[in-house]
Amino acid sequence: GYERISCLLDNDEAGRKATLAIETALGYRVRDASHLYCExxxxxxxxxxxxxxQSVHQVQPVKQTVPPRKRGAALGI
Incomplete structure (x- = not known):
């Protein structure tokens, strides 16, 4: 068997319930590692x-514009 089992499940209710069920079934060998990516x-x-x-502030998107190409620029005119 395995000495340690790392659980890297989702940080939502379903993920926490699944981690708890795995910990209950397998005991001390299970390590919940979701704290590493808690945000x-x-x-x-x-x-x-x-x-x-939840942790992202609303930010106005920056509008990037590409300057218009001059007509005939590709022909060297």
Whole structure:
């Protein structure tokens, strides 16, 4: 068997319930590692750098504009 089992489940109610069920079934070998990405919904969001809506402030998107190309610029005119 395994000496240690790390649970990296979602930081929502379902994830916490699943972690608790695994800890109850397998005992001391289970380690809940979700605290490592507690500001994120899940490990994938942490790895992608996408914070949950709860901890992100609304920010106005910056509108980037590309200057218009001059006509005939590709032809060197």
């Amino acid at each position: 994120y919904k899940d490990l994938n969001d942490y790895l992608c750098g996408v914070k949950s809506k």
